[in-house]
Amino acid sequence: xxxTPMEKFLGPPxxxxxxxxxxxxLSPFTSTTFKSSQSNHSTRPYTLILRSHRRSTxxxxxxxSDRITMGDTTVNAVYKNANEPIESRVKDLLNRMTLKEKxxxxxxxxxxxxxxxxxxxxCIGSVLSGGGSKPFDNATSADWADMIDxxxxxxxxxxxxxxxxxxxxxVHGNNNVYGTTVFPHxxxxxxxxxxxxxxxxxxxTALETRAxxxxxAFAPCVAVCRDPRWGRCYESYSEDTQLVxxxxxxxxxxxxxxxxxxxxxxxxVAGRNNVMASAKHYVGDGGTDKGxxxxxxxxxxxxxxxIHMLPYLDCIAKGVCTVMVSYSSWNGTKMHxxxxxxxxxxxxxxxxxxxxxxxxxxxxxxxEPYGSNYRSAxxxxxxxxxxxxxxxxxYQLFLEDLTYLVESGEVSMARIDDAVxxxxxxxxxxxxxxxxxxxxxxLDIVGSKPHRxxxxxxxxxxxxxxxxxxxxxxxxxxxxxxxxxxLVAGKHADDLGYQCGGWTSTWEGTSGRITIGxxxxxxxxxxxxxxxxxxxxxxxxxxxLSEHEFSYAIVVVGEAPYVxxxxxxxxxxIPFKGDELLKLVAQEIPTLAILISGRPLVLEPSVLETxxxxxxxxxxxxxxxxxxxxxxxxxxxxxxxxxxxxxxxDQLPMDSSKNSYDPLFPLGYGLKSxx
Numbered sequence: 001x002x003x004t005p006m007e008k009f010l011g012p013p014x015x016x017x018x019x020x021x022x023x024x025x026l027s028p029f030t031s032t033t034f035k036s037s038q039s040n041h042s043t044r045p046y047t048l049i050l051r052s053h054r055r056s057t058x059x060x061x062x063x064x065s066d067r068i069t070m071g072d073t074t075v076n077a078v079y080k081n082a083n084e085p086i087e088s089r090v091k092d093l094l095n096r097m098t099l100k101e102k103x104x105x106x107x108x109x110x111x112x113x114x115x116x117x118x119x120x121x122x123c124i125g126s127v128l129s130g131g132g133s134k135p136f137d138n139a140t141s142a143d144w145a146d147m148i149d150x151x152x153x154x155x156x157x158x159x160x161x162x163x164x165x166x167x168x169x170x171v172h173g174n175n176n177v178y179g180t181t182v183f184p185h186x187x188x189x190x191x192x193x194x195x196x197x198x199x200x201x202x203x204x205t206a207l208e209t210r211a212x213x214x215x216x217a218f219a220p221c222v223a224v225c226r227d228p229r230w231g232r233c234y235e236s237y238s239e240d241t242q243l244v245x246x247x248x249x250x251x252x253x254x255x256x257x258x259x260x261x262x263x264x265x266x267x268x269v270a271g272r273n274n275v276m277a278s279a280k281h282y283v284g285d286g287g288t289d290k291g292x293x294x295x296x297x298x299x300x301x302x303x304x305x306x307i308h309m310l311p312y313l314d315c316i317a318k319g320v321c322t323v324m325v326s327y328s329s330w331n332g333t334k335m336h337x338x339x340x341x342x343x344x345x346x347x348x349x350x351x352x353x354x355x356x357x358x359x360x361x362x363x364x365x366x367x368e369p370y371g372s373n374y375r376s377a378x379x380x381x382x383x384x385x386x387x388x389x390x391x392x393x394x395y396q397l398f399l400e401d402l403t404y405l406v407e408s409g410e411v412s413m414a415r416i417d418d419a420v421x422x423x424x425x426x427x428x429x430x431x432x433x434x435x436x437x438x439x440x441x442x443l444d445i446v447g448s449k450p451h452r453x454x455x456x457x458x459x460x461x462x463x464x465x466x467x468x469x470x471x472x473x474x475x476x477x478x479x480x481x482x483x484x485x486x487l488v489a490g491k492h493a494d495d496l497g498y499q500c501g502g503w504t505s506t507w508e509g510t511s512g513r514i515t516i517g518x519x520x521x522x523x524x525x526x527x528x529x530x531x532x533x534x535x536x537x538x539x540x541x542x543x544x545l546s547e548h549e550f551s552y553a554i555v556v557v558g559e560a561p562y563v564x565x566x567x568x569x570x571x572x573x574i575p576f577k578g579d580e581l582l583k584l585v586a587q588e589i590p591t592l593a594i595l596i597s598g599r600p601l602v603l604e605p606s607v608l609e610t611x612x613x614x615x616x617x618x619x620x621x622x623x624x625x626x627x628x629x630x631x632x633x634x635x636x637x638x639x640x641x642x643x644x645x646x647x648x649x650d651q652l653p654m655d656s657s658k659n660s661y662d663p664l665f666p667l668g669y670g671l672k673s674x675x
Contacts, residue, residue, distance in 0.1 A: 074160060079433075086428045090421055096160060099413075102420045103402045105162065106382075108357070110392035111147070116154025122399065123158050125423055126216070127151050128167040129176060130360060130392060131507025131563065138178040141212040141446045145438035148213030152436050163427060163436040165276060170217040171235065172621060173201075173455070174208040174446075175504045179516050181208060181451040181622065182500050186221060186247070187598060188462035188618030190237035190642030191670075195249040197458060202253015204451045206275045211446050213438035215430060216276040218324065220250040222311035223281060225599075227291030227653040228643060231567025234501060234598025234619055236286050238642035239656075240667060241307050248314040251277045258319040265351035268319030269430040272439050276430055279315035281326030281359060283341060284308040291653070293565040294327040294365070304330060313350060321426045322355040325386065327362060336362045342385035355422050357388040363398075375401040382411050387419035447516060452623055459617075459626020464639040465671040467614040476612040477673040478633025479592065483551035485533040486524075489540050489585055491576060492596045493556035494521040501598055501619035502563035509561025517622025520556055520594065527628040539581065545588040552612075553589040554631075555582055558596030572601050572649055579607045586610040592631065596620070600645040603664060616641070633673065640670035 078084050078092035097105075104123030114127045127148075135147045148166045155164045174180040183189070183201050192198075202220075209217055224244050225236035237247040254277040256270020269276060284304050288295030297304070312323065323346060326335045335341065336358055346352050358381065364370055366377035374394075378401045381389065391398050405411040427433065445451065469476040492498045496517045502509040518526075525534050537544055557578030573579070574595070583606060585591050593611040595601065598619055608614070616639075617627060629635045644654045645665035656667045 082434050086425060089428050089433075090424045093160065093162070093424055094417060094420060097420065099403060099406060099416070100399075101158075101160065101162075102416050103399055103406070105420050105423050106388050106402070106416070107395055107398060108167065108388055108390045108392065109395045111151075113393055113395065114151055116150055116157070118395075119151055119154035119164060120158045122395070123160070123162060124155070124164060124395070125162075125388060126165050126167060128216075128390065128392060129169070131169055131503065132176065132505065134176055140179055141174075141177055141208070141443055142440070144177055144212035144214070145440065145443075146213075149437050152213075156436060162424075163432040165215045165427065165430065165432060166213060167216040167218060167278075168209065168212075168214045169219075169503055170205055170209045170214065170275075171219045171221065171503050172500075173205050174212060174214070174217075175500070177208075177212050177446075178505070179447045181447050181455050182504055182515065182517065183455050183621050184458050184462050185234040185501055185503075185598060185619040185621075186237045187225075187234045187642060188620060188639075189458065190243055190247060191464050191616075191618065191639035192458065192461040193243065193246075193640060193642075194461060195246045197461065198247050199249040199253040200454060201458060202250040202277075203273075204253075204454055206254045207273055207442055208446050208451065209275050210273060210439055211442035214275065215432065216278070216322070217254055218278045218280065219254065220248065220277065220315075221280050222248055222315060223286035224308050224311070225286040225643065226307075226655075227286075227288070228572060228599035228646070229291030229568060229570055229649070229652060230286065230288065231291075231293045231562060231564050231569070232285070233291075233567075233643075239286075239644065239654075240642070241310050243642060244311045245314050248279075248311055248318060251279070251315050251318040251320050255319060255321065262319060263353075265316050265353045266319060267321040267354040267426045267429045269321065272431065272435050273442070276321035276426060277315075278322040278324045278357065279312055279320045280324035281328070282312060282323050282335065282346065282356075283326065284330050284335075285326040285328045288328050290570070291568065293568050296329045296332060298331055309345075312346070316350055316352050320354060321430065322357050322388075323352060324357050324359055325362065327359055327365060334366065336386065337366070337380040337384045339384040347385055353422065353425065355387045355426050356385055358386055358390045360390050360392060363389060364394075374398075375405065378402055379405050379410055382415060382419070387422045455621055456623040456626040456629065459620040459623050460629045460635050461638040462618055462620065463627065463630050463637060464616040464641055464669070465613070465637040465673060466616055466645075466665055466669070467608065467611065468671050468673060470609075470612060475673055476590065476592065477631060479552065479554075479631050481528055481532070481632055483532055485535065485548060485550055486528070487540065487545075487548070487550045487553040487585070487589060488521050488524055488534060488536045488556070489538065489553060490556040490578070490581060491538050492520070492558045492594075493524075493554070494519045494536060494538075496622065498558065498560060499596060499619070499624060500561070500621050501559075502561045502567070504561070504621075508563050508566060511560070515622060518624040520554075520624045520627055523624035523628040524554060526625065527632050540585065542584070542588075545585065550589045553585045553591045554594065555585050555591055555611075556594045556596060557581060558617075559598060559601070562598075567598070570649065572599070574601050579604055582607050583610050586612070594627065600643060602648065603645075616645075630673075636674065637670065637672050640668050641665055643667065645669070 079089040101123040105125035108126035221235040258268040284297035287297045363377040367373040497514040505514040644663045
């Protein structure tokens with residue numbers, strides 16, 4: 001049993017009250033519980049000095065709102081009893097906590113500044129990895145588990161032994177970790193229109209995430225993307241609210257399915273094979289003016305409710321543990337300071353009982369210059385109803401400012417207690433007190449064949465066939481395997497990083513063999529067999545095209561990885577002169593064009609006319625075989641557009657319900673390879 005140096009000198013408890021700012025001297029043989037007789041908002045400090053028979057002196061500066069419990073009074077505590085109801089455990093633990101411990105629980109810090117000592121001494125509630133933040137390059141799930149368990153040991157050594165939860169952007173598989181299964185991004189999953197598939201992906205993601213020691217996934221994004229110029233378009237399942245609502249099945253996959261009588265809005269995690277989920281980004285982030293990331297959504301409340309808020313009702317009904325607030329604003333008011341939408345609507349009207357958490361450094365974005373007027377930002381966010389703040393680096397300042405705000409009465413203790421109740425409720429619901437450490441028995445299934453087969457299924461179901469043959473009666477696909485020579489061209493044909501997109505290995509995503517997986521070129525070579533010559537040139541020349549007798553070409557073009565504001569794009573042309581490459585090849589050889597992108601891009605009429613077939617493959621992840629499964633005819637095309645494909649960016653934003661709707665390919669469009 002862990003005991004602090006102070007506790008080793010103390011015996012049976014007695015009680016006293018501190019009335020004034022003073023120094024209290026105690027016998028080394030007493031154990032005393034001190035409780036301020038002043039209000040919880042008192043700012044009058046007092047000093048507690050303990051002296052032992054060895055003349056050791058312990059000096060503590062304590063605020064008037066803190067209650068200090070001395071001696072080992074938690075051995076048989078209600079909160080430690082797994083058989084007690086969660087609410088009883090929450091109440092018991094909350095009543096034992098000091099203000100310092102409460103504000104510590106409201107703090108989520110980045111792993112780079114975390115240590116077991118910091119977590120123990122400040123009672124930090126959570127640690128996270130920012131995008132791409134990892135123990136070291138190519139760290140495996142076991143390496144992650146070692147790191148996170150080290151942090152957890154610090155939490156367990158704190159006075160009350162409250163475990164942390166560790167959060168990570170596991171948004172399309174446990175994508176930060178080397179060797180995991182990386183699934184298609186959400187826009188591709190939206191094209192599948194298969195909620196059961198998405199739920200199964202959630203379950204696999206949960207297993208691979210828990211294997212690394214992570215208990216909390218920052219997923220799903222349930223934004224309704226109304227403008228593909230938005231840099232997070234691929235994080236949205238669709239522009240159609242009802243389709244996004246169906247895809248909230250990911251919550252059930254990640255957390256498990258609550259029992260029939262589970263109370264609405266109450267957080268739920270089925271067991272150690274599941275993770276806490278986060279519905280994000282509340283609310284309206286997909287509807288900002290001109291698709292600007294962190295922008296302003298300018299619509300009346302009924303549109304906000306009927307378009308952007310409905311998926312949150314589904315997540316709440318599924319027991320989602322947390323809701324992450326958006327950087328964006330609604331009619332000029334930042335969401336992180338919007339008390340009406342956070343407290344009155346989300347918490348009170350919708351009945352959400354879990355944690356409302358900020359996005360990364362959200363409070364630093366309140367004022368210009370960045371990070372200024374921080375105390376005012378803390379006050380605005382906490383009073384709006386934020387429960388946990390993703391600091392992630394300036395945690396000392398956050399703790400200091402929030403403590404001051406409480407002691408000055410600017411933030412009430414009732415608001416603090418509401419936040420901490422929610423945090424503790426989720427921790428108890430997730431079973432963290434009983435099983436705080438990583439489950440190493442899951443390590444063997446990370447990146448396993450069944451998991452990769454599921455990702456492969458998701459890829460082939462996500463593909464949308466936009467064109468198949470210049471003559472509708474003579475389909476170009478499926479491709480013939482029994483030919484002598486084919487050309488594969490385009491950087492995206494043999495670049496796993498480009499295939500996976502953003503939020504993979506690093507925050508922005510990157511080029512190259514970033515993890516274990518199969519590129520499209522790899523998959524073509526495996527599918528076509530040894531009797532066919534496959535020539536790969538990233539940018540073939542006219543000489544190459546003329547010197548070889550190719551039966552057909554597979555040209556793969558698309559976007560480089562991007563995230564958030566870095567992906568905002570007002571032009572949406574195919575990068576790397578992809579349209580020129582397509583025309584160059586297709587003018588000489590029958591050509592299948594495959595587009596790797598997080599959204600619709602401009603398709604010039606000359607390109608559409610020249611290529612023989614066109615597939616929107618989105619951002620498929622690590623399993624390129626899912627593409628060859630379909631183009632060579634082993635499976636039929638399944639996907640349908642989850643977003644409207646515009647003719648020109650001048651048409652944006654598009655609305656399929658308007659009479660003026662005139663897309664190149666409408667929402668829901670998708671051909672089959674067999675006429």
